[in-house]
Amino acid sequence: xxxxxxxxxxxxxxxxxxxxxxxxxxxxxxxxxxxxxxxxxxxxxxxxxxxxxxxxxxxxxxxxxxxxxxxxxxxxxxxxxxxxxxxxxxxxxxxxxxxxxxxxxxxxxxxxxxxxxxxxxxxxxxxxxxxxxxxxxxxxxxxxxxxxxxxxxxxxxxxxxxxxxxxxxxxxxxxxxxxxxxxxxxxxxxxxxxxxxxxxxxxxxxxxxxxxxxxxxxxxxxxxxxxxxxxxxxxxxxxxxxxxxxxxxxxxxxxxxxxxxxxxxxxxxxxxxxxxxxxxxxxxxxxxxxxxxxxxxxxxxxxxxxxxxxxxxxxxxxxxxxxxxxxxx
Amino acid sequence: xxxxxxxxxxxxxxxxxxxxxxxxxxxxxxxxxxxxxxxxxxxxxxxxxxxxxxxxxxxxxxxxxxxxxxxxxxxxxxxxxxxxxxxxxxxxxxxxxxxxxxxxxxxxxxxxxxxxxxxxxxxxxxxxxxxxxxxxxxxxxxxxxxxxxxxxxxxxxxxxxxxxxxxxxxxxxxxxxxxxxxxxxxxxxxxxxxxxxxxxxxxxxxxxxxxxxxxxxxxxxxxxxxxxxxxxxxxxxxxxxxxxxxxxxxxxxxxxxxxxxxxxxxxxxxxxxxxxxxxxxxxxxxxxxxxxxxxxxxxxxxxxxxxxxxxxxxxxxxxxxxxxxxxxxxxxxxxxxxxxxxxxxxxxxxxxxxxxxxx
Numbered sequence: 001x002x003x004x005x006x007x008x009x010x011x012x013x014x015x016x017x018x019x020x021x022x023x024x025x026x027x028x029x030x031x032x033x034x035x036x037x038x039x040x041x042x043x044x045x046x047x048x049x050x051x052x053x054x055x056x057x058x059x060x061x062x063x064x065x066x067x068x069x070x071x072x073x074x075x076x077x078x079x080x081x082x083x084x085x086x087x088x089x090x091x092x093x094x095x096x097x098x099x100x101x102x103x104x105x106x107x108x109x110x111x112x113x114x115x116x117x118x119x120x121x122x123x124x125x126x127x128x129x130x131x132x133x134x135x136x137x138x139x140x141x142x143x144x145x146x147x148x149x150x151x152x153x154x155x156x157x158x159x160x161x162x163x164x165x166x167x168x169x170x171x172x173x174x175x176x177x178x179x180x181x182x183x184x185x186x187x188x189x190x191x192x193x194x195x196x197x198x199x200x201x202x203x204x205x206x207x208x209x210x211x212x213x214x215x216x217x218x219x220x221x222x223x224x225x226x227x228x229x230x231x232x233x234x235x236x237x238x239x240x241x242x243x244x245x246x247x248x249x250x251x252x253x254x255x256x257x258x259x260x261x262x263x264x265x266x267x268x269x270x271x272x273x274x275x276x277x278x279x280x281x282x283x284x285x286x287x288x289x290x291x292x293x294x295x296x297x298x299x300x301x302x303x304x305x306x307x308x309x310x311x312x313x314x315x316x317x318x319x320x321x322x323x324x325x326x327x328x329x
Numbered sequence: 330x331x332x333x334x335x336x337x338x339x340x341x342x343x344x345x346x347x348x349x350x351x352x353x354x355x356x357x358x359x360x361x362x363x364x365x366x367x368x369x370x371x372x373x374x375x376x377x378x379x380x381x382x383x384x385x386x387x388x389x390x391x392x393x394x395x396x397x398x399x400x401x402x403x404x405x406x407x408x409x410x411x412x413x414x415x416x417x418x419x420x421x422x423x424x425x426x427x428x429x430x431x432x433x434x435x436x437x438x439x440x441x442x443x444x445x446x447x448x449x450x451x452x453x454x455x456x457x458x459x460x461x462x463x464x465x466x467x468x469x470x471x472x473x474x475x476x477x478x479x480x481x482x483x484x485x486x487x488x489x490x491x492x493x494x495x496x497x498x499x500x501x502x503x504x505x506x507x508x509x510x511x512x513x514x515x516x517x518x519x520x521x522x523x524x525x526x527x528x529x530x531x532x533x534x535x536x537x538x539x540x541x542x543x544x545x546x547x548x549x550x551x552x553x554x555x556x557x558x559x560x561x562x563x564x565x566x567x568x569x570x571x572x573x574x575x576x577x578x579x580x581x582x583x584x585x586x587x588x589x590x591x592x593x594x595x596x597x598x599x600x601x602x603x604x605x606x607x608x609x610x611x612x613x614x615x616x617x618x619x620x621x622x623x624x625x626x627x628x629x630x631x632x633x634x635x636x637x638x639x640x641x642x643x644x645x646x647x648x649x650x651x652x653x654x655x656x657x658x659x660x661x662x663x664x665x666x667x668x669x670x671x672x673x674x675x676x677x678x679x680x681x682x683x684x685x686x687x688x
Contacts, residue, residue: 032593129401134593135476135602299588300408324593 033060034324037079037086039298044080044087047272047279052078052089062308062318073308073318075121081327086296087283094119097273098311099229101173101255104208104216108248111215118173120309121280125294125302125325127164127185134303137322141165141186141195157195161188166294167196168267170280174205177227178257181267181282185292199292201262205255206234216240216252227257229273234258263290298327357561362548364559364568370434376573377427378529380580384420385522392472394518396511399474400594407591418584419577424466426580428609431458439643439664442652443546449644450539456641457532461525467503468521471514479595480604482509482517488617491625509597549653611678612671618678636667 057076064071100116165186189195218237232253444452505512616628
C-alpha cells in the first residue's frame with residue numbers, strides 16, 4: 001500500500017511538472033491574430049489541390065483608408081510549408097475583376113488610355129526587426145504624406161538603416177500574368193527618396209507607349225497568345241509596324257509584365273478570379289539565400305501585415321493589423 | 330621534512346587548505362536515509378541551480394543589455410547559434426521546475442517537522458530562498474525585452490510601488506528613473522547575473538553548512554538504533570551527478586521539442602498589451618485583484634509578507650518536540666488551509682486570465 005502511495009505521489013508530481021512546464025512555455029498577453037503554416041511533405045499542386053480544403057482559414061479583417069475610409073474587407077488566409085518552400089493561400093471577395101491598368105483603347109480614330117487600375121494584395125515581413133512593427137504594423141513604415149518630394153517612389157520606408165522589410169506585391173495586371181509577385185524590400189527612407197526598392201534581378205513591367213506618348217508601341221507577336229486576363233506580356237510583344245490592323249474598340253495592354261529573374265522573381269503566383277472573388281497562391285523558398293528576402297526559420301514566429309488594393313492607387317487601400325506567422329511541425 | 334618530501338608536498342596555505350577540505354570531504358559520512366525519494370528534491374534543486382548558472386553564462390556571452398538590441402541578441406542566440414534554442418529552453422524550464430521543486434522541498438520539510446530544533450537555521454536559510462527566487466524572476470523577465478517581459482515588469486513595479494514606505498523607493502532603485510528603459514535593463518541585468526547569484530551562492534553555502542552542522546532530520550519511523558552511514562564521496566556526489574545529468578538531458582529534450590517562447594519585441598507605447606500572469610504568480614495576482622485601490626497593499630505585501638514571516642518563524646511557533654504530522658494537527662490544518670486558499674486563488678486566476686479572458 002505504501003509503495004502504491006509513493007508511486008501515486010511521484011506520478012502525480014511528474015504529471016503536474018510536465019503540465020506546468022508546458023503551460024509555462026506559452027507566451028501570454030493580448031490577443032494578436034496568428035496564421036499557422038501547416039507542414040506538408042508534398043507541395044500543393046495548385047488552387048484546386050484538396051490539401052487546401054483540409055486547412056482551416058484565418059479570416060483577417062482589413063480597414064479601409066483614404067477613399068475606402070470607413071469600409072471593411074476580409075481575406076481568408078491559409079499557409080502551408082514543405083521542407084524548403086512556403087505557400088500562402090488568399091481568398092477575398094471583390095465584385096469586379098480589375099486588370100485595366102490604364103490600357104490603351106482605340107476608338108477608330110485615336111488611342112486613349114482607359115480609366116481603371118488593378119487589384120492587388122501585398123505582404124510585408126521583417127528581414128531585420130523594424131521598431132514596433134510587431135505591434136503597430138505598417139503604420140510605422142508609413143512616414144511620408146502624399147505629395148511630399150520623396151513620395152514618388154512610394155511613401156514607405158524604415159526609420160534606420162538597421163531596419164529592413166521584405167515586400168511581396170501581387171498585381172493582377174502587372175505581375176500575375178507572368179506568374180509571379182513582385183519581390184521588393186523596404187529600406188531607410190530619406191528626405192528625397194522613398195524606402196521601397198525592388199530586389200536584385202529583373203522583373204516588373206514595361207510601358208507600352210510610343211515616344212510621342214500618343215499610342216501603344218507594341219502588339220502581340222504573331223503566333224503568340226495573350227496572357228491571363230488578356231494581358232500582353234513583354235516577352236510576347238512585337239513593335240507595331242502597321243497601325244491599320246486595329247479596329248475600333250481594340251484594347252492593348254499599357255503595362256506589360258516582364259518575366260522576372262533573380263531575387264526579384266522569387267515569389268511564384270497562381271490565381272483565379274471567379275464568382276466575385278479572387279483566390280491567389282503565393283509561394284517562395286523558405287530561405288532564398290538573398291539578403292533582400294526574409295529567411296523563414298520554421299522554429300521562429302514572424303510579424304507581417306497585409307494590404308488590399310481594389311482597383312486603386314497605393315494610398316487607397318485596405319490594411320490589416322500586424323499578424324503573426326508561425327509554423328506547425 | 331626531507332628534500333624529496335618538500336618537492337612533492339606544496340606548503341602554500343591555499344594548497345594546504347584545499348588538501349584539508351578534500352580530506353574532510355573524503356572522510357565525510359552522511360546518514361544512508363539521505364538517499365530516498367522524498368529527500369530527492371534538495372539534490373534536484375541544486376542540479377537545477379547548476380543548470381541555470383551554466384545556461385545563464387552561455388546566454389550572457391551573446392546578450393546585449395540595451396532596449397531593442399537586447400531582443401535581437403536573444404533572438405540571435407535562440408535561432409542563429411547552434412543549440413541556442415536548447416540552452417535558452419533549459420534555462421526557461423529549469424527555473425519553472427525549480428519553483429515547483431522548491432515548493433515541494435519546503436512542503437516536505439514542513440510535513441515531517443524538519444524545521445524543529447536543532448535545525449531551525451537550516452529551515453530559515455531555506456525560507457530565505459523564497460525571497461530570493463522571485464527577485465531572479467523579476468529581474469530576468471525583462472532581459473529578453475519582449476512584450477510579455479516588459480509589461481509583466483511594469484505590473485510588478487506597480488505592485489511593488491504599493492508597498493508602504495519602501496515601495497516607491499524600491500521601484501526607483503530597480504528602474505533608475507520614471508520609465509523602464511536602458512537604466513532599468515542594465516540594473517536588472519547586473520542584479521540577475523551578478524548580485525543575486527552571489528546572494529544565492531551564499532544562501533546555498535549557509536544552508537549546506539547548517540545541514541552539515543545540525544544534521545539531517547531523522548526519518549519519522551527511526552528507532553533508537555544508530556543510523557547507518559554512507560560516504561559523501563563518492564556515493565552522494567555520484568548520485569547528485571546522476572540527477573544533474575538526467576535533469577540536463579530531460580530538460581534539453583523538453584526544450585528541443587517545445588522551445589521557450591520569444592514573444593513580440595517590447596513596445597513601451599503599446600499599453601493595450603495586457604500580460605497574463607504566469608502559473609506561479611496566479612494566486613498573488615488574484616490577491617492583488619481582490620484588494621483594490623488603497624487596500625492593494627493587503628494583497629501585494631501584507632498577506633504574502635505575513636505568510637513568509639510565519640513560515641520563517643515556524644520553528645519558534647511550533648516548539649514541541651513532536652515531529653509526526655498526526656501529532657501536529659494544528660500546523661497540518663493551517664498548512665492545508667493555506668495551500669487550499671493558494672490553490673483556489675490560482676484556479677480562479679487561471680479561469681479569469683486563460684479560460685475567460687476579457688481582453
